[in-house]
Amino acid sequence: MSAITPLTLSGVSQYSTDYQNILNRAVQVASQPITALQTQDSNLLTQNSALTTLQSTATNLFTSLQTLATDSSKQAISATSSDSTILTANATGATTPNTYTINSVIWLATAASEDSTQSYADSVNTPVSSTGTLQLTVGLQNYTLTLGKNSLVGLRDAINASGAPVTASILTTNNGNYLSVTAKATGHAALQLIDDPITATNPNGANTELLTQTNQGTDAEFHLNNIDIKQSTNTVNSVIPGVTLQLLKTSTTPVTVSLQSNPSQLSSDLQNFVSSYNALAQALQAQQGQNGGGLAGDPAVTQLQQTLRQITSYFTTSGSVTNLGALGITFADTTGTASFNSSTFAALNSQQITDGFNFLTSLTSGSGNFVSKLQTFTDPISGIIQTEIQGNSATDKHLQSQILTLSDRITTLQNNLRLQLSKADALEAGLQSKQSTVTASLTGLNYVLYGKQTA
Numbered sequence: 001m002s003a004i005t006p007l008t009l010s011g012v013s014q015y016s017t018d019y020q021n022i023l024n025r026a027v028q029v030a031s032q033p034i035t036a037l038q039t040q041d042s043n044l045l046t047q048n049s050a051l052t053t054l055q056s057t058a059t060n061l062f063t064s065l066q067t068l069a070t071d072s073s074k075q076a077i078s079a080t081s082s083d084s085t086i087l088t089a090n091a092t093g094a095t096t097p098n099t100y101t102i103n104s105v106i107w108l109a110t111a112a113s114e115d116s117t118q119s120y121a122d123s124v125n126t127p128v129s130s131t132g133t134l135q136l137t138v139g140l141q142n143y144t145l146t147l148g149k150n151s152l153v154g155l156r157d158a159i160n161a162s163g164a165p166v167t168a169s170i171l172t173t174n175n176g177n178y179l180s181v182t183a184k185a186t187g188h189a190a191l192q193l194i195d196d197p198i199t200a201t202n203p204n205g206a207n208t209e210l211l212t213q214t215n216q217g218t219d220a221e222f223h224l225n226n227i228d229i230k231q232s233t234n235t236v237n238s239v240i241p242g243v244t245l246q247l248l249k250t251s252t253t254p255v256t257v258s259l260q261s262n263p264s265q266l267s268s269d270l271q272n273f274v275s276s277y278n279a280l281a282q283a284l285q286a287q288q289g290q291n292g293g294g295l296a297g298d299p300a301v302t303q304l305q306q307t308l309r310q311i312t313s314y315f316t317t318s319g320s321v322t323n324l325g326a327l328g329i330t331f332a333d334t335t336g337t338a339s340f341n342s343s344t345f346a347a348l349n350s351q352q353i354t355d356g357f358n359f360l361t362s363l364t365s366g367s368g369n370f371v372s373k374l375q376t377f378t379d380p381i382s383g384i385i386q387t388e389i390q391g392n393s394a395t396d397k398h399l400q401s402q403i404l405t406l407s408d409r410i411t412t413l414q415n416n417l418r419l420q421l422s423k424a425d426a427l428e429a430g431l432q433s434k435q436s437t438v439t440a441s442l443t444g445l446n447y448v449l450y451g452k453q454t455a
Helices: 016-030 032-073 152-160 263-285 299-313 342-346 350-364 370-378 384-450
Strands: 077-081 087-091 098-107 113-115 133-138 141-146 166-173 176-183 191-195 220-224 227-231 243-247 255-261 329-331 338-340
Touching (some): 016 384, 032 263, 032 299, 087 255, 243 255, 255 350, 263 299, 263 329, 263 342, 299 370, 299 384
Antiparallel strands (some): 077 255, 098 220, 113 176, 133 191, 220 227, 329 338
């Protein structure tokens, strides 16, 4: 907010106070439009603060409904393993209850890892290659290595700089220094390091293998419902739809993976919905009545209240769960506050739980689709609330510009008027001085002529 710095006259006449009052009053009158603009701008900033809070609480309700939509469409399926020391199971999108048996875990996936076939007395100076040219093979990919320095250190650095999916290091032992090469990924893969390899341009190469061939890595292998499955990692996410398994150890003991609806997840989702609903309802109520906030009468408030009423009254006609009350959510008659009765929810049987998922799917993404309705308010780019905030911000900038322009004009007015009043004050002081001189002369003349002061 721009403010006008008051100026003070250095008056010397007996009317200097009057001149100062004239200056102050002129600035005061000229500043009235600024005061009105400042009040308007202050109201806009108050509205934006309230809108920001409203968007946050509305977004929380949107998020809770979105979670209900996701979990309901998937029936809140959770995955459990009968023996989590052998493997773990995690539902990542499964939508149908089911049971699977891992009959056995035959192999775990391991990474290929080989050491050099011989040791080297000096890692820096002892040559490791007869030609300085080698070929690294990882799986089906070959990498040509040209050593900058023919030593164990030079070979290690060349391997690590080749872009091959391996890591090379030097092992220091009592028997000398060895090169160790380990694949970055698990799974069976050919891992070789050939010195002076045979190529089209080098048909007579020595083709000497520098690595042991004792650990070429292994694929994970297990039996699922008596089907033999092999893959390169211990993380299994492409076999059972919507489920990720993590193999931990080999075992011949069967493990059961169960996919079942998790009522506790639904209960938690409903409780979060109630909390976010109440927070938004209270935020909207705070903008109403004689003591309402800066959004009293705002269309966004009115429309959001209407949406909340639609949510509370929503119902379907199919299944055993047709409204939120059947899931334990009730709304107070006087305040509209929502509450969740966990005992009512806990008493639901499996069919009612299934029907509850169907109802919530209808509420959140079906015929009700209140997730979409709330998003029209909460979208951080094009939502109703954000659009209003942006409009207020643009108006705020315009008002600030107007205030600044008017302030400059009033400052100029004040400076010019001060200059004029100062001149008038100086003239008045001069006249007062002349009047005093004339008065003194007349007094002296009276004494000369009449020997006394005359009336």
